[in-house]
Amino acid sequence: MHFLRRLLYMMLVIVGVSMLMFVLVRVIPGDPIAKALGQGADAASIKKMRDQMGLDQPIYIQYFRYIEGITRGQLGMSLVEYRDTAEIIKDKFPATLELILASMTLAVILAIPLGVVSALKRNSLTDHFNTLISLIGVSFPQFWSGLMVQLFFGYILAFLPITGRISGPPPMAITQFFLIDSLLTLNFPAFWDALVHLAAPAFVLSLAPLANITRLIRANMIDEMSKDYINVSKATGMPQAVISFKYMLRNAFSPAMTMIGFMIPLQMGTAFVVEQVFAWPGIARFGAEAITTNDFNGAVGVTLVISVAVVVTNFIVDELYGVLDPRIKLRR
Amino acid sequence: MKRQFIWMTVLSLMIGWALGGSLQVAYAQQKPIQIRLGNAMAVPGLDPKDQTNASALNVANNLYDTLIYPDPEKKYVPWIAESWKVSPDGLKYTFRLKKGILFHDGTEITAEDVVFSMDRITTMGGNIATNFKTIKPGSTRARDKYTVEFNLPDKYPAFMASLFLFKITNKKLVLKNKQPGPYGENGDYGQKFLQTNEAGSGPFALIEHKHGDYLKGKRFEKYSLTKRQPNSVDEMIYYFIPEMVTMATRLQKGELDLTDTTIGPSIIREMKKNPNLVVEEHIWPATWMAVINNKKPPLDDPYVRRAINYAFNKEVGYKQILAGGRPLQGPLPEMLRECKDTYVYPYDLEKAKAMLKQSKYSADQLKEFKMEFAAVATSERFKQIGLLFCSNMKDIGLNVQMRAVRWDDICQAAQKPETAFHFALNANTAKIPHSVAFLVWFTPEGHGVGYPMGGIYYSNPKVNELIRQGNEAMDPGKQSDYYCQAQKMITDDAPVAFGFENIAQYPYWRYVKGFKFPTGAQYFEHRFDRYTMDVNDPMFRKNQGW
Numbered sequence: 001m002h003f004l005r006r007l008l009y010m011m012l013v014i015v016g017v018s019m020l021m022f023v024l025v026r027v028i029p030g031d032p033i034a035k036a037l038g039q040g041a042d043a044a045s046i047k048k049m050r051d052q053m054g055l056d057q058p059i060y061i062q063y064f065r066y067i068e069g070i071t072r073g074q075l076g077m078s079l080v081e082y083r084d085t086a087e088i089i090k091d092k093f094p095a096t097l098e099l100i101l102a103s104m105t106l107a108v109i110l111a112i113p114l115g116v117v118s119a120l121k122r123n124s125l126t127d128h129f130n131t132l133i134s135l136i137g138v139s140f141p142q143f144w145s146g147l148m149v150q151l152f153f154g155y156i157l158a159f160l161p162i163t164g165r166i167s168g169p170p171p172m173a174i175t176q177f178f179l180i181d182s183l184l185t186l187n188f189p190a191f192w193d194a195l196v197h198l199a200a201p202a203f204v205l206s207l208a209p210l211a212n213i214t215r216l217i218r219a220n221m222i223d224e225m226s227k228d229y230i231n232v233s234k235a236t237g238m239p240q241a242v243i244s245f246k247y248m249l250r251n252a253f254s255p256a257m258t259m260i261g262f263m264i265p266l267q268m269g270t271a272f273v274v275e276q277v278f279a280w281p282g283i284a285r286f287g288a289e290a291i292t293t294n295d296f297n298g299a300v301g302v303t304l305v306i307s308v309a310v311v312v313t314n315f316i317v318d319e320l321y322g323v324l325d326p327r328i329k330l331r332r
Numbered sequence: 333m334k335r336q337f338i339w340m341t342v343l344s345l346m347i348g349w350a351l352g353g354s355l356q357v358a359y360a361q362q363k364p365i366q367i368r369l370g371n372a373m374a375v376p377g378l379d380p381k382d383q384t385n386a387s388a389l390n391v392a393n394n395l396y397d398t399l400i401y402p403d404p405e406k407k408y409v410p411w412i413a414e415s416w417k418v419s420p421d422g423l424k425y426t427f428r429l430k431k432g433i434l435f436h437d438g439t440e441i442t443a444e445d446v447v448f449s450m451d452r453i454t455t456m457g458g459n460i461a462t463n464f465k466t467i468k469p470g471s472t473r474a475r476d477k478y479t480v481e482f483n484l485p486d487k488y489p490a491f492m493a494s495l496f497l498f499k500i501t502n503k504k505l506v507l508k509n510k511q512p513g514p515y516g517e518n519g520d521y522g523q524k525f526l527q528t529n530e531a532g533s534g535p536f537a538l539i540e541h542k543h544g545d546y547l548k549g550k551r552f553e554k555y556s557l558t559k560r561q562p563n564s565v566d567e568m569i570y571y572f573i574p575e576m577v578t579m580a581t582r583l584q585k586g587e588l589d590l591t592d593t594t595i596g597p598s599i600i601r602e603m604k605k606n607p608n609l610v611v612e613e614h615i616w617p618a619t620w621m622a623v624i625n626n627k628k629p630p631l632d633d634p635y636v637r638r639a640i641n642y643a644f645n646k647e648v649g650y651k652q653i654l655a656g657g658r659p660l661q662g663p664l665p666e667m668l669r670e671c672k673d674t675y676v677y678p679y680d681l682e683k684a685k686a687m688l689k690q691s692k693y694s695a696d697q698l699k700e701f702k703m704e705f706a707a708v709a710t711s712e713r714f715k716q717i718g719l720l721f722c723s724n725m726k727d728i729g730l731n732v733q734m735r736a737v738r739w740d741d742i743c744q745a746a747q748k749p750e751t752a753f754h755f756a757l758n759a760n761t762a763k764i765p766h767s768v769a770f771l772v773w774f775t776p777e778g779h780g781v782g783y784p785m786g787g788i789y790y791s792n793p794k795v796n797e798l799i800r801q802g803n804e805a806m807d808p809g810k811q812s813d814y815y816c817q818a819q820k821m822i823t824d825d826a827p828v829a830f831g832f833e834n835i836a837q838y839p840y841w842r843y844v845k846g847f848k849f850p851t852g853a854q855y856f857e858h859r860f861d862r863y864t865m866d867v868n869d870p871m872f873r874k875n876q877g878w
Contacts, residue, residue, distance in 0.1 A: 033782075044465075046782060048457045081543055082377040083527045091543060147577050155581050162582050163573055164545065279573045281545040292710060294740045 006318075010311040017307040018300060022063055025296045026055075033079070053077065066300075075304070076297030080289050085301035089283060093305060094176030095165060096275070096282030100267045102179075102198050103205035104260060111210050111256075115217025116244055122222060130214060137211030142270070146204045146277035153200060160200050163279035166193050201278040205271060209263050213256050220252035254321060261317030265310040363878060364550070364566035365865050367844070369858060370579040370591035374544045374572040379526040380449075380499035381458040386592065387570065389497075389763070389855040391547060394568060396499035396532035397557065399427055399446070400492065402765070402852030408492060411557060412441060412500060412533070422487040422806055429478040434554050435502040436530070436537040443474035448503035450482070452521050463494045463764060489803050489811065490766035496853045497763065502531035535861035536568055546571050555861065563864045583839060584609075586875035589865075590840030590847075590858075597655035600837045608871050612838045614849045615657065617665040617762040619770065620649070620831035622705070622721055626790040627749035630701055635691035637826040641677035642684035643728045644721060650832040653716045657834040662823040663774060665833055667850060668767050671816035675823050677830060684728045695729060702731050703754035706745070706784075709736035714757050721755070721829070743782045752787030755829070760785060765853050767815045771799050774822050790827035843869035 033049050050056055053076075054065055069076060075085035118130040154162035161167060171182035171190040178194035181187075224230065225248070233243045272284035283302060290298030373387040380396055383389045401411035410416075413427040433441045453461045455469040471483040484491065506522035509529070513520025522531070530538045535558065536549035547570040551560075571588065573579040580599045582588045584606065593616070595603075603609050622644070630636045650657035658666075662674035688698065703725075707718035718734040725732040732755065745751045760770065772778045773785040775796050780786050795818050802814030823830070838857070840847060846863035865872055872878070 052457075080376060082379065082382050083524075088543070147575075150578060150581055155585050158585065162585065162587065163571070163578055277575045277578055279545070279571070279575070279578060281542060285544065285574070292738060294738070 006315055010315065013311050014304065014307050018304050019063065021300050021303040022066060022296075023059065025294065025299045026059060026062070028294070075301040078290065078298040078301070079295040080286065080293060080298050085297045088286060088298070089301055089305055092281055092283040092286055095280060096268060096271055096284050098177045098179065099198065099201055099205060099274070099280060099282060100264060100271060102202035103267065104209060104264060106202055107206040107210040107213055108260065110206070111213035111217060112249065112253075114210075115214045115252075116221060116249060118214065118218040119221030119225065120240075120244060127218075130218075134211035134214050137207035140207070142204055142207070142273045143277060145207060146201070146274055149200050149204055150277070159196075161197050165197050165281060166190065167197070168193050170194075201274050201280055204277075205267065205274045208270075209260070209267070212259060212263075216256045216259055217249075217252055220255055221248055224248040224252050257317055257320060261313045264313045265306055268306050268309060363876070365563060365867065366567045366569060366589075366876060367565045367860050367863055367865070368569045368571060368587065368589045370571050370573050370582060370588040372572075372574055372576060372579065372592060372594040374574075375541070375547060375570070377527040378530050378538070378541060379458075379523065380501060380532070381453050381456060381460050383497065384459045386855060387572070390592075390858050391570060392499055392532075393534070393856055393859055394536045394549060394861075395530045395534045395538060396501070397433075397534050398498060398500065399429075399495050402496055402856055404850045404852045407765075407852060408495075418806075420806070422489075422804075423484045425482040425484070425491060426475070427480050427482075429480065431478060433533060433556060435505065435533045436552055437502065437505055438554070439502065439504060441500060441533055442477050443480040444477075445500055445503045446480040447472045447474045448506070449498065449501040452501065452506075452518075453498070455515060455518075456521055456523070460497050463497055487803055489805075490764050490768045493764045493766040493769075493853070496765075496856075500533060501526075502533070505531045535859070539567075544572055551861075558861045561864050563867050565860045565863050565865065568860045583841075586841070586871070589844050589875070590838065592858075593836040593838060595837070595839060597837070600655065600839060603839050608842055610840055610842050610844075612840075612847060612849065613656065613835045614838070615666060615833050616836035617667045617765070617850075617854065618759045618833065619660055619663065619665050620717070620757070620759045620834060621660065621663075622829035622831065623746075623753075623756045623758050623784050623788055624826075624828050625749065625752045625754050625787055626827050628703075628752075628754055630691065630693045630698055631703075631754060633691045633693060634825050635687045636693065636698070637829075638677070639684040639687035639691070639728060640725065640730070640829050641826045642680045642687060643724045643730075644677075644829050644831070645679045645724050646830075646832050647679065648720055649717050650834055653713055653720065654832070654834040655837050657832045660830040660832050662819045662830065663828070664767055664770050664819055665762055668762060668765060668770065670767055670812045670819055674819055677826070681727055688728060699729055699731065702733070705732050705734045705755040705757070706737050706742050706753040707734060707757045708739050708742070710739075717831075718757055721757075742784050742787075746784055746787030747780050747782050749779075749787075749789045752789065756784045756787060758784035759834075761854060763854055767819075768799070768803060771802075771815065771818060771822075774818075774827060775799055788827055790822075790825065792821060792825055795821050795825075841871060841875065842866075843872035 033046050033055070054062055057065070066076060073086055075089070077083065078085045078088055081088055114130050114133070118127045121127050150162050153160040166178055168190065171178060171187045172185050174181045174184055179191060179198070182191035182194060230243060230248065233247065268284055271282065272288040274280065275282045275285040283305060286298065287302030289295070290302060371387045371390070373385045375387045375391050376382065376384055378391070378395070380392050383392050397412050399411060399413040400408040403409045412429055412433055414430045416425060416427045418425055427446070429441060429443060429446070435441060450464070450467065450472040451469050454464055454467050466484055466486055466488055467482065468485065473481045473483070475481055506525065507518065509525035510519035510522050511524050513523065515521050528541065535552055535555045537552045539548040539550050541547045549568045551566050571582070573582065576595050577599065579588070579591055580595050580603065583591050584603065600611055604611050624631050624637055624640070626632055646659045659676050661669060661676050664670065688695070705718050705722055707714040709715070715734070715736055722732045722734045742753065742756050745753055746756070762769065773788055774790050776791050778786060779789050798814045798818040798821070802811045802818065805811040805814060838847065838849070843866040844863065845866060847857065848862065849857050851857050867878070
């Protein structure tokens with residue numbers, strides 16, 4: 001029952017967002033058809049293309065046709081790539097998702113020990129150093145960080161590739177995630193190739209969430225340190241590492257998980273800078289171009305993808321809360 | 333015995349090392365010669381009717397071929413067509429095709445393919461079709477297996493030059509892969525198929541295209557229109573890299589052999605210090621101008637427009653904002669200029685003020701007008717030139733504010749004189765290398781087109797008549813004379829603020845041979861069947877892993 005109710009809310013959010021975006025891209029000024037046809041396009045050519053795309057119909061008819069297209073797995077022709085938006089998303093979305101998941105994984109793996117150590121050694125040199133790292137992460141623009149990483153690791157040291165997702169042949173497509181596909185097919189050269197290509201952009205994209213998650217874990221750990229059960233645990237002779245990582249971190253991590261869940265879909269919006277700098281063939285870059293060129297179908301398609309990602313990750317995060325804190329499950 | 337054993341071992345090792353080394357050299361020599369080009373813009377799709385940007389045009393020139401080929405001296409030379417004739421009334425163009433020219437699937441190009449290709453473009457519409465809008469679907473005919481006839485309802489002097497954009501497509505292959513669609517027995521006319529596949533006859537055949545990532549092509553071994561030279565390119569790879577600093581880093585690292593012209597002048601300046609790189613600089617056949625809306629006061633007064641031209645400091649524009657260039661002489665780029673002695677408005681504030689005094693508007697009236705200069709928001713160069721322009725206008729008391737807007741907004745606004753911006757910056761390129769492609773914007777035919785130049789709304793009956801006479805003239809000398817007179821009159825009326833032609837910079841590694849500019853038409857400078865590599869250059873071996 002709980003699951004069905006959540007599913008209904010998710011559907012309502014997705015439909016609402018798609019409707020809003022559908023209308024917005026059509027009412028804001030700008031004629032993408034004229035641009036798509038290029039200089040010299042006369043009124044007759046523009047009208048022909050508008051008719052072919054159904055843009056001469058009333059907006060509610062266009063929307064119903066759009067929904068009808070979705071049932072057939074089509075999201076309308078993109079004026080950026082002249083093919084169906086659903087195909088574009090199918091091609092590019094796995095690249096962006098792989099990048100975001102890699103960056104968030106890296107951020108969490110680094111943030112946990114940094115946050116815990118900062119809390120345990122509060123106001124020490126280690127704490128101040130970690131704070132500095134966090135500040136750098138949120139202050140420096142991704143654009144600049146990306147170019148510096150390319151210059152240093154890609155050009156001067158020359159041990160990371162500068163752009164792209166893979167140099168050699170990609171692994172056989174199963175999930176479209178190169179790391180997973182290469183492991184599933186035991187293609188270790190492709191795995192290594194994909195991993196080294198992913199390293200730099202994932203690192204750059206992880207800097208901002210790393211900073212935020214570190215600060216949050218640190219603050220929550222400090223809160224936990226003042227609680228009675230910690231004093232009791234210490235009094236019973238429990239090792240500090242066990243107290244910190246098994247008990248304190250579990251409680252301190254819950255708010256961080258909310259933030260992580262919120263960040264994943266947000267990263268889809270901000271990833272376009274990293275995708276631009278590293279020429280990563282993802283959906284975020286396509287989405288940014290769709291919006292600036294007023295590509296109706298592209299913009300709505302990408303928005304749909306992001307809204308689905310938001311509702312799904314929120315759902316997963318909510319369910320994970322129940323795992324971390326059984327009291328939440330009981331209350332439901 | 334022991335000594336013998338040691339000598340045998342050393343000798344064996346030496347022989348083995350020598351053999352291994354020679355095997356490596358032999359293997360290295362068998363590797364294909366690649367050319368790796370960095371491009372800022374991704375190719376939206378492979379359909380030859382939708383060549384919407386520089387990358388798409390570039391790629392199409394390698395995958396497909398045309399009836400004629402551009403030549404900087406002769407304008408065009410036979411290519412797939414071996415000869416042609418034009419009817420005295422200029423309405424019928426008959427081409428005789430060469431025999432034995434093959435598509436990539438091994439089938440021969442015939443007149444039917446040419447007819448199909450033109451019918452496809454004119455029926456479906458699209459970007460390239462706007463250049464052939466006078467041709468009706470079904471009017472192109474195959475007279476026999478190798479003779480094709482184009483029938484134009486009206487004279488179109490730029491028809492031959494337009495053919496550089498007309499790519500011949502394999503009819504059988506396209507129809508074999510057609511999907512259901514709105515074009516009767518032709519289905520979707522192969523639209524879905526051609527988005528991700530090619531049906532051409534060019535020097536390179538497509539291997540793979542990953543949208544927004546890369547495109548790979550390999551040499552078509554049966555290509556016969558150019559002679560294969562030693563060490564010519566076997567494989568071409570386009571890498572789509574939107575960020576110019578990233579592209580420059582890859583070039584300098586040796587991961588690219590050459591790039592397009594998007595790398596900025598400050599980075600090029602550093603590259604020039606690298607002895608392994610060559611940077612060629614050429615005047616790009618584009619006209620940078622500030623489009624003026626001739627309908628909106630006070631810009632409806634030619635004296636005000638002349639004043640604007642005198643006040644615009646073009647030299648700062650092309651020397652300090654762009655990589656270099658020269659001032660524009662009238663509405664045509666140098667390569668198409670019909671007369672070489674066209675007036676250039678010098679930067680002269682006193683003359684500008686004197687012009688304003690002659691206008692129908694008083695100084696107080698001129699101060700009251702609040703005008704807008706539209707520059708594309710995503711281009712730093714456009715915005716900087718816009719700021720320069722606005723600052724220059726302030727010097728003569730004109731109130732112009734810059735607005736950074738989207739390209740679409742400028743195009744849409746241009747469609748009506750009431751909505752067209754007072755000024756809009758545009759760099760008009762010579763995709764079709766013919767004067768009429770530029771002059772059309774200064775006639776009523778160009779009014780209201782969804783493109784910045786459509787917002788000029790200038791009309792001078794004498795200019796219209798001269799251009800019409802030029803279009804009608806079959807003799808090239810007479811045509812040039814009419815266009816020259818029109819060019820001078822337009823310059824005098826100053827319907828736009830004439831800016832400059834800029835320098836395009838082409839960086840490449842020293843082992844790349846065969847770059848040629850001008851080629852006679854744009855985007856043919858990266859036709860890779862004319863390129864060779866110096867395979868003995870150590871940098872080539874290092875960069876390509878030989």
